Amino acid sequence: MTTATGAAGAGRVVRPYGDTTGDGMVQMSFTLPVPYGGAHSKVAEGAAQQLAHKMGMDPAMVVHAKAMGPDFTFFVVYGRVHHLVELDKVQVVERDYPLLSPKEANLAIRKLLRRRMVVVGACIGTDAHTVGIDAILNIKGFAGEKGLEYYREVRVVNMGAQVSVPQLVARTQQEKADAVLISQVVTQRDAHLLNTREMSAAFREAYPAADRPVLVVGGPRFDEGMTAELGVDRIFARGTTPADVASYLVHALALRRHRHAGAPGPARSAMEEVALR
Amino acid sequence: MSKTGHMKLMLDQAAVRRARALSARVGEPIVRLAQEHTTVSVERATLRLGGITGADPEGTPWVNRLLDVVRADVGLEHGVSLPVWHALLRGEAEDLTTLAQKAAAGSVRFQVPEGREATRARTAARKQVGAGLRRIAARRRERERLVKRWGDPEQKPWIYLIVATGDIYEDMPQAQAAAREGADIIAVIRSTGQSLLDYVPEGPTREGFAGTYATQENFRLMRAALDETSREVGRYIRLTNYASGLCMPEIATLAGLERLDMMLNDSMYGILFRDINPVRTFVDQRFSRQVHARAGIVINTGEDNYLTTADAMDAAHTVTVSQLLNEHFAKEAGLADWQLGLGHAFEIDPDVPDSFRLELAHAMLARQLFPDAPLKWMPPTRHMTGDVFRGYLLNAFFNLAGAMTDQGILLVGMMTEAVVTPWLSDRDLALQNVRYVLNAAGGLHEDFRPPPDGFIAQRANQVLSESLELLEQILDHERGLLDAIADGTFGLMRRPADGGRGLEGVAERSPTYFNPASELLEAP
Numbered sequence: 055m056t057t058a059t060g061a062a063g064a065g066r067v068v069r070p071y072g073d074t075t076g077d078g079m080v081q082m083s084f085t086l087p088v089p090y091g092g093a094h095s096k097v098a099e100g101a102a103q104q105l106a107h108k109m110g111m112d113p114a115m116v117v118h119a120k121a122m123g124p125d126f127t128f129f130v131v132y133g134r135v136h137h138l139v140e141l142d143k144v145q146v147v148e149r150d151y152p153l154l155s156p157k158e159a160n161l162a163i164r165k166l167l168r169r170r171m172v173v174v175g176a177c178i179g180t181d182a183h184t185v186g187i188d189a190i191l192n193i194k195g196f197a198g199e200k201g202l203e204y205y206r207e208v209r210v211v212n213m214g215a216q217v218s219v220p221q222l223v224a225r226t227q228q229e230k231a232d233a234v235l236i237s238q239v240v241t242q243r244d245a246h247l248l249n250t251r252e253m254s255a256a257f258r259e260a261y262p263a264a265d266r267p268v269l270v271v272g273g274p275r276f277d278e279g280m281t282a283e284l285g286v287d288r289i290f291a292r293g294t295t296p297a298d299v300a301s302y303l304v305h306a307l308a309l310r311r312h313r314h315a316g317a318p319g320p321a322r323s324a325m326e327e328v329a330l331r
Numbered sequence: 332m333s334k335t336g337h338m339k340l341m342l343d344q345a346a347v348r349r350a351r352a353l354s355a356r357v358g359e360p361i362v363r364l365a366q367e368h369t370t371v372s373v374e375r376a377t378l379r380l381g382g383i384t385g386a387d388p389e390g391t392p393w394v395n396r397l398l399d400v401v402r403a404d405v406g407l408e409h410g411v412s413l414p415v416w417h418a419l420l421r422g423e424a425e426d427l428t429t430l431a432q433k434a435a436a437g438s439v440r441f442q443v444p445e446g447r448e449a450t451r452a453r454t455a456a457r458k459q460v461g462a463g464l465r466r467i468a469a470r471r472r473e474r475e476r477l478v479k480r481w482g483d484p485e486q487k488p489w490i491y492l493i494v495a496t497g498d499i500y501e502d503m504p505q506a507q508a509a510a511r512e513g514a515d516i517i518a519v520i521r522s523t524g525q526s527l528l529d530y531v532p533e534g535p536t537r538e539g540f541a542g543t544y545a546t547q548e549n550f551r552l553m554r555a556a557l558d559e560t561s562r563e564v565g566r567y568i569r570l571t572n573y574a575s576g577l578c579m580p581e582i583a584t585l586a587g588l589e590r591l592d593m594m595l596n597d598s599m600y601g602i603l604f605r606d607i608n609p610v611r612t613f614v615d616q617r618f619s620r621q622v623h624a625r626a627g628i629v630i631n632t633g634e635d636n637y638l639t640t641a642d643a644m645d646a647a648h649t650v651t652v653s654q655l656l657n658e659h660f661a662k663e664a665g666l667a668d669w670q671l672g673l674g675h676a677f678e679i680d681p682d683v684p685d686s687f688r689l690e691l692a693h694a695m696l697a698r699q700l701f702p703d704a705p706l707k708w709m710p711p712t713r714h715m716t717g718d719v720f721r722g723y724l725l726n727a728f729f730n731l732a733g734a735m736t737d738q739g740i741l742l743v744g745m746m747t748e749a750v751v752t753p754w755l756s757d758r759d760l761a762l763q764n765v766r767y768v769l770n771a772a773g774g775l776h777e778d779f780r781p782p783p784d785g786f787i788a789q790r791a792n793q794v795l796s797e798s799l800e801l802l803e804q805i806l807d808h809e810r811g812l813l814d815a816i817a818d819g820t821f822g823l824m825r826r827p828a829d830g831g832r833g834l835e836g837v838a839e840r841s842p843t844y845f846n847p848a849s850e851l852l853e854a855p
Contacts, residue, residue, distance in 0.1 A: 085756045122759040123508055179524075184604075185639065214606055216527055240523055240541050274749070292717075 066141040078134045080111070085128050090121035102129040110135050147278040149298070151305035156205050159300045163207035166308055167232070173202055173303070174226050174267075175235040176213035179249040183239035184215045186272055190235065190296050199295045208300065219249075219256045226267055227260065233268040233303050241275045247284065254285030268306045270299065339776075340695045341783035346795050347700060353802035354655040357812050362663050364813075365617040368610060369846065371529065371836035373618045374398055374411045376580035377848040379588075380463030381415075381456070383427035384547075386533040387435065394581075395530045397431035404441040407838035410846045412460070414441035416452040443843065453845055460847040464625060467587035471627040474567075474590055477558070481567040484515040486769055488708060488733055488741035490762070491571070495520035495752065497539035499549045503556040510560045510568045513762050516593060516740065518571035519553060521545050526576025526605050527832060531585065541752075545572050545582055550589035569593055571631065574619045575601055577611070577833045583619035587626030593672065593740075594623060597633035598660045599653065602816055604636055608831035609816055620664035621852035630666065631740070632657040635676035635709035637821070643678035643713075647693050648797035649821060650675050652805075654697060655798070656812075658704070665852070668703035672740050676709035677729040685786065687728055692790035694736040695781070700795075708733045710744025722746040723764065730768035737776040741765065 072079025084105070090098045099116045106114030111133030118130035154162065163171045175191045177184055189196035191212045193203040203210045211229050213222065226234055236253060238246035250271050257266055272290035281289055288302055375394045386392045401411045415430065423439045424430035433439045444452050484490070492514035494505045506517040522539030525532075535552060536544040543549060550572065557568045569592035574583040579596070586594050598616050601607035623630055634650040634657075641649070654673045661671055675697050679686045697706055710729050715722045726744035733741045743761045745753045753761075781787035801820070808814035810828070819825040 083756065085754065120759075122755060123512065126755055128756045128759060216524055216605075243540070245540060 067138045068141065069138060070135060078136060079132065080135055081130065081132050082106075082109075083128065083130045085122065085126055087125060088127055089125055090119055090127035095119070098127045099129075102127075102131060106131045106133055110137060112136070151301055153297060154301040154304060155297070156200065156300070159297075159304050160205055160207040162304045162308070163205075166304070166311060170207050170209045171233070171303065171307065172209045172211065172229050172231040173233045173235060174211045174213065174222070174229055174231040175237070176217040176222050177215045177237050177239070178217050178219060178222060178253055179238070179240075179245060184237070186239055186274075187212065187235065187237035190237075190272070190294070190299050195296050199297055201296045202300055204296075205300060219253050222253065223256050223260045226257075231267050232307060233270060235299065236269070236271045238271060238273040238276070241273075246273055246275060247280075250284045250286060258285065268303060268310075270302070272299075339780055340699050340791055341788050342696070342699055342795060343792055346792070346799060350651075350655055350700070350795065350799055350802065351659075353799065353806065354652075354659045357802060357805050358656060358659040358663065360811055361613050361660070361813075362617065364610060365614045368614045368837055368839055369407065369410060369844065370580070370611055370614050370833075370838070371398055371402070371407065372578050372580045372615050373846070373849070374407065375578075376584045376618060376622070377410075377412060377460060377846055378415065378427060379581055379584050380467075380848050381427050381459045382463060383431060385428055387432075390533060392530050392533055393428050393431035393435070396435040397427070400434040400439070401441045405443050407836075408841040408844065409443050410840070410844050412456040412847055413443050413449060413452050413843070413845050416456040416459070417442065417444040417448060420448075420451055420455055449843075449845075453847070456845070457847040457851070461851055463584075463588075464848070464851055467584075467622070467626050470587060470590040471625070474592065474627060477561065478567045481561045481565060484566055486773060488738045488769075489515040489569075489705075490765060491516040491518060491707075491740050491742045492758065492762075493518045493520055493742075493753075495542045497522065497541070497543055498537040499535050499543050499552055500537060502543055503553060506553060507556055507560045509758065510557065510564060512759065513766065514568070514743075515566065516569040516571055517553075517557060518593075518595075518742075519543050519545075519549070521573050526573075526601065526607075529577045529833065529836065531578050531581050545585075547585045547589060550585055550591055554590055569629075571595070574623070574630075575633075576605060577601075577607060577615075577836070579612075579615040579619040580622065583622040583626075583628075586628060587622050591626075591628065593629045593631055594619075595633065596620065596623065596630040597636075597653075597674075598657050599816070599821065600633040600636060602826050602831065603821055604633075606826065606831045608834040608837065609813055609826055609828050611831070611833040611837050614837065616660065617664050618849065618852070620661055620666055621849075623670065624665035624667075625852065627670070629670045629672050629705060630661060631672040631707045632674045634674040635678070635707075638676045638678035639713055643676070643680070643693075644683065644689065647794045648801055650693070651696065651700070651794055651798040652801050653821075654701065655802070658701065668701070669705065671701065671704035672707040673697065673701055673704050674707045674709060677711050677725075677732060677744075678709075678713050681711075681714055681725060687732065688786055689790055690728075690732050691736060691781070692787040693794060694732050694738065695787065696791040696794055698736050698738070699791075705739025707740040707742065708738035709742050710748070712748050715744075715746075715748035717750050719746040719750065722748060723760070726761065727764050727768060730765050731772060731775075734769055734772050735775050735779050 069076050069078045070080045086101055088098045088101055099119050102116045103114055114131055114133035116129055116131050120128050122128050175187045177187055191210050192201045195201040202208045254269055269286040270288045271286050274292040276289045276291050278289045278291050375398050378394050383394045401414050405414050424433050490513055492509045494502045496502050502519055520542035522542045522544045532544045532546050535548045554570055557570050561568045571593040572591055574594040574596045601612045602609045634653045637646050637649045677690050679689050711725050723746040729744055743765055745757045745761050747757045805812055805815040813828045817827040
């Protein structure tokens, strides 16, 4: 993974745009635990104004305030901020591997492994939301892209929801899987982070470092930069498509092959071939 | 929730009749299967009706401890009632809970009585389990009295809101606030993963993941809190929970005992989406529905789930087929039309041309196929992108479709679906949305008559005919529905009859099988 800075916007500085360049206009809404109505209204609106000021909005206009029950007030605030966004200091995780079509991925896998790539997928812990893992794995796919089951050179073992870590490790060993995909949607009490750490620790224990399958975790609330902290090879956030995942897996396996072989081997040439096209 | 009366959509009536006939044929062997088997949860529910309560110091319910010992001694196939009441008559303990404690300590041996001893055990079991069922009937009469006193919601659809903090003591004030803001029905979402527990946790609980455990004490606390608020707001606020997963029969029983009003209870959801063994599910489902029928509980089925995992256009007919099967199984178990909250959802991709007309077609099809069922109308989730403004608009169209097609129960959609668990403001904005639409167009279903040869009628008839094809396809399988479920006819999930969770808790009934609850529940 590379952390790229916004080269395209080198040196550029921008401000939020309302209807004029540089006007700095933003909108926000929030709730305060204060009553509204009658004598309370002025105090409540003043409280909202104060918050907006402290957040850097100046001027701040409380355009809407409404009581929500006896103890709360909801506000909509419009206002100007004076902060500058420096585009060359924006840090993002960029894709550091070529995006392959299913056909290209199949070809690369065949050259790389001389067999089908085995991928085990699951929602671990108590998470029952298979939407994410199914979008990536099921042939039906996501956003018009077919899932990994559609890839001829990929064998998918979708274990579904609420799989325990020991079950997952056992199945991965049994299937001799090359990669493990984990989906975590539930984030209450940081369950997604705890589960992921438990999972990566179990794989570290069960496999020698060189043979460990590629560990990939995905879900809408992950920070893509936390791979080292969570002990996984890659984190995918919202909006990831099956092709992103397939391409990454090809890339990761090629790198491993290459590292093991030491010298340029078939893996590398497969990747180069793909990259050159 | 009354009958819609006149026909509004020209449905092919021959096709409607055929759909029901085919569903009955699909359902028949499944009902037989349910009658020929029992499960650990059916037996535990029976013991709960007999009055067993509490849990051991580790939190394992006494009913589980007792069942495990009985099963180890004599097997599950005869039912637990004969050996258990035989032991009570022998004087092993004065009540079921004490018997469980002694059995767990290893000081009771169970056997299946014969002859006169069996007759005496049967009589005692019938009496005690019958008392449990009478308690459920009394709670039902109590509900009817309270509804009369406090009244039903003024508008239709009834407004259904969810609370889910994980902590029952947080849930209660949230539910009360939601009721004051306009909710007619409160659903307490269960902790993720409870469906796969083969026991019902005990006591009040404050720790849950993305929801609160369904326990008898949590049921009691929440019902009491809502009674208080019902009195205050002058309408009876209904309480919903989930009779699904491995403990369906027990949870249904506890719901009946604690006067819950609606229960999520689908015939195939657990199989398809939780990988619970199909036989286990069908056996548990039938018993739980028989209990719901007695308790006057409205079931909510889970057809919306088909559309969250498959395309709402491609899978429209799977919703209809599932509704037909749910209806068949429900009626067979004794539920009346007014108790059938058959589910469906507003999940068509909003980028599809005419998506709203298509939604109306699907909703009207359900409305007209099941004219006397309340119908549960579920909001968009799949196409809620995080753009809360667009989501708010989509929810308004969802509400409008609900008003135009006379839905019974409307689950309020949140604009922050897929973003955060609903904030206080999200709920308030969502209720404003519902109120605006119902106030502006609540009676529109009286004027809305799509032309008989128009787009909407054509689409409805098309979905109906695809449903017939699917029902026929199910019947083409050697073992009908079981094989169809096994080969992935429903969605992409393949669920063989000998796979899935909870299979070890299923037994074929022996000729000496006896279950007083089943016996009493089968009686008309």
